[in-house]
Amino acid sequence: MPRQIKIVENILSANDRLAEENRARLDAAGVFAINLMASPGAGKTSLIEQTLARLDGRLRVAVVEGDIATSLDADRAAAAGAQAAIQINTGGECHLDAVMLRSALEQLDLSQFDLLIVENVGNLVCPASFKLGAHASVLVASTPEGDDKPYKYPGMYRGVDVLVINKIDLLPYLNFRMDYFRRGVEALNPGVLTFPLSCRTGEGLSAWVDWLIHQARAT
Amino acid sequence: MPRQIKIVENILSANDRLAEENRARLDAAGVFAINLMASPGAGKTSLIEQTLARLDGRLRVAVVEGDIATSLDADRAAAAGAQAAIQINTGGECHLDAVMLRSALEQLDLSQFDLLIVENVGNLVCPASFKLGAHASVLVASTPEGDDKPYKYPGMYRGVDVLVINKIDLLPYLNFRMDYFRRGVEALNPGVLTFPLSCRTGEGLSAWVDWLIHQARAT
Numbered sequence: 001m002p003r004q005i006k007i008v009e010n011i012l013s014a015n016d017r018l019a020e021e022n023r024a025r026l027d028a029a030g031v032f033a034i035n036l037m038a039s040p041g042a043g044k045t046s047l048i049e050q051t052l053a054r055l056d057g058r059l060r061v062a063v064v065e066g067d068i069a070t071s072l073d074a075d076r077a078a079a080a081g082a083q084a085a086i087q088i089n090t091g092g093e094c095h096l097d098a099v100m101l102r103s104a105l106e107q108l109d110l111s112q113f114d115l116l117i118v119e120n121v122g123n124l125v126c127p128a129s130f131k132l133g134a135h136a137s138v139l140v141a142s143t144p145e146g147d148d149k150p151y152k153y154p155g156m157y158r159g160v161d162v163l164v165i166n167k168i169d170l171l172p173y174l175n176f177r178m179d180y181f182r183r184g185v186e187a188l189n190p191g192v193l194t195f196p197l198s199c200r201t202g203e204g205l206s207a208w209v210d211w212l213i214h215q216a217r218a219t
Numbered sequence: 220m221p222r223q224i225k226i227v228e229n230i231l232s233a234n235d236r237l238a239e240e241n242r243a244r245l246d247a248a249g250v251f252a253i254n255l256m257a258s259p260g261a262g263k264t265s266l267i268e269q270t271l272a273r274l275d276g277r278l279r280v281a282v283v284e285g286d287i288a289t290s291l292d293a294d295r296a297a298a299a300g301a302q303a304a305i306q307i308n309t310g311g312e313c314h315l316d317a318v319m320l321r322s323a324l325e326q327l328d329l330s331q332f333d334l335l336i337v338e339n340v341g342n343l344v345c346p347a348s349f350k351l352g353a354h355a356s357v358l359v360a361s362t363p364e365g366d367d368k369p370y371k372y373p374g375m376y377r378g379v380d381v382l383v384i385n386k387i388d389l390l391p392y393l394n395f396r397m398d399y400f401r402r403g404v405e406a407l408n409p410g411v412l413t414f415p416l417s418c419r420t421g422e423g424l425s426a427w428v429d430w431l432i433h434q435a436r437a438t
Contacts, residue, residue: 039259040343040372041364068344070370092374094313094344122371123344124259125287125313144363144386145260151289152341153259155311167363173389175419200394 015130018098022105022133029110031062032212032219033118035096035134037156039149040122042142043166045073046199047208048117049080054209057081059114059216064088064104066096066121073119082117084108095126098133114216124153135219138162143170147177150184158188162195164208169198234349237317241324241352248329250281251431251438252337254315254353256375258368259341261361262385264292265418266427267336268299273428276300278333278435283307283323285315285340292338301336303327314345317352333435343372354438357381362395369403377407381414383427388417 026033036044048063055061062084063077074087086104088096101118108116118134120127139160141149144167150157157163163185171178185192195211197204245252255263267282274280281303282296293306305323307315320337327335337353339346358379360368363386369376376382382404390397404411414430416423 039341039364040368041258041361067371069373072367072370092344094342121344122258123313123342125311125340125342126345142260142363144361144389145258148291149259151291152286154288170363170389170392173392 012129015098018102019131019133022098022101023135025105025110026116026133026135027219029113030219031110031113031116032216033116033134034136034138034162034212035118035120035127035132036138036140037120037124037127037160038122038140039124039142039145042122042140042145043199044119044122044140045076047140047164047166048077048082048119050199050202050205051117051209051212052077052080052082054205055213058213060112061115061117062086062108062113064101064116064118066090066100066119068092068094068121083113090121094121094123095130096120096132097130101132115212124149124156128156128159136161136215138164140164140166141181143167143174143176147181148184150181150188154188157185160189160192162193162211163189165194165196166199168196168203169201231348234317237321238350238352241317241320242354244324244329245335245352245354246438248332249438250329250332250335251435252335252353253355253357253381253431254337254339254346254351255357255359256339256343256346256379257341257359258343258361258364261341261359261364262418263338263341263359264295266359266383266385267296267301267338269418269421269424270336270428270431271296271299271301273424274432277432279331280334280336281305281327281332283320283335283337285309285319285338287311287313287340302332309340313340313342314349315339315351316349320351334431343368343375347374347378355380355434357383359383359385360400362386362389362393366396366400367403369400369407373407376404379408379411381412381430382408384413384415385418387415387422388420
């Protein structure tokens with residue numbers, strides 16, 4: 001069905017142009033932006049909460065939360081200390097796109113922030129195809145999901161700049177072969193920056209937070 | 220953009236017609252079919268493995284595995300004792316559809332089977348919109364995903380016939396409020412048949428397997 005494929009291509013290239021505009025707007029304001037992606041329940045919102053707690057005001061943070069429904073995540077981000085938290089309900093769409101992020105950016109005075117965290121819809125497939133304009137794509141993997149995920153969701157693992165491996169505190173209770181997982185990651189995305197951590201125990205979080213601070217100060 | 224919306228509607232209604240044809244074909248052969256859906260890593264393939272082990276030949280089972288890439292899951296199902304295991308690689312699509320299932324059914328002599336297990340792509344959004352023709356839609360939830368998932372993925376939780384709550388062995392290590400989770404489920408899908416279980420320890424699996432046997436014998 002070539003007509004449908006053509007439409008999808010047009011949508012994607014229009015999206016990419018808007019993503020570039022979003023990036024230019026962020027750069028002009030000196031805001032470092034990350035696009036957090038993961039399966040449902042891998043711990044994106046928990047990572048945002050723990051990041052805000054550990055930043056403890058060292059960066060001024062805005063959070064944009066993408067969800068199909070509810071404002072639960074924006075409520076959590078605001079409660080955790082985000083200076084601004086905007087909820088985008090996609091109304092059924094399985095991913096955020098650059099238009100949605102642009103609408104959110106228009107509600108923010110970007111000069112007031114150092115770091116923008118965009119939490120995408122929980123999905124290991126669709127968000128990989130839609131650039132938003134963020135400086136870094138961050139995939140939050142989760143140990144209970146299993147060690148075969150890089151092999152099964154190559155599009156997502158191939159395209160990200162940073163990999164967070166969350167819930168490492170559960171490793172003793174799981175059959176998760178870290179070697180097998182890392183070999184799959186390495187084949188798709190050699191040398192990708194990786195942060196193993198646990199939002200529940202706090203282990204590994206400081207390296208992640210230090211990286212964010214360094215990136216935000218360099219932007 | 221009404222033209223795009225119209226196209227999506229047409230695709231969905233064409234899909235529904237094919238799903239009805241798939242159902243008729245399954246009914247004619249007396250095969251009970253389930254459509255297993257879940258987030259990546261919730262345990263769909265593990266549930267299939269454990270189900271096959273516990274059925275121990277009491278039903279003749281065919282498995283159709285939907286994945287974006289690899290045949291890892293079909294290999295696991297075949298190793299676990301499925302009489303037939305067919306892999307569908309969607310080539311990037313975030314869900315199975317009725318056309319894909321029809322292609323798989325054409326490769327099977329349905330008279331040789333009692334139960335067909337279709338494992339959808341790991342995704343809590345997209346598969347909800349595409350009927351396949353199965354008799355029961357089964358959602359596999361997983362405790363490490365968190366207790367807020369019914370609230371955040373209402374389309375999926377609303378549309379299923381059966382809910383499996385997997386990884387209950389991890390509950391002591393998680394902040395999972397079962398009451399909150401179940402209230403969310405109940406609001407969307409009152410009285411939905413629910414099987415709490417652990418594929419790792421085997422707890423709760425026999426009730427699930429008994430239900431499958433009962434359904435397959437009634438078809």
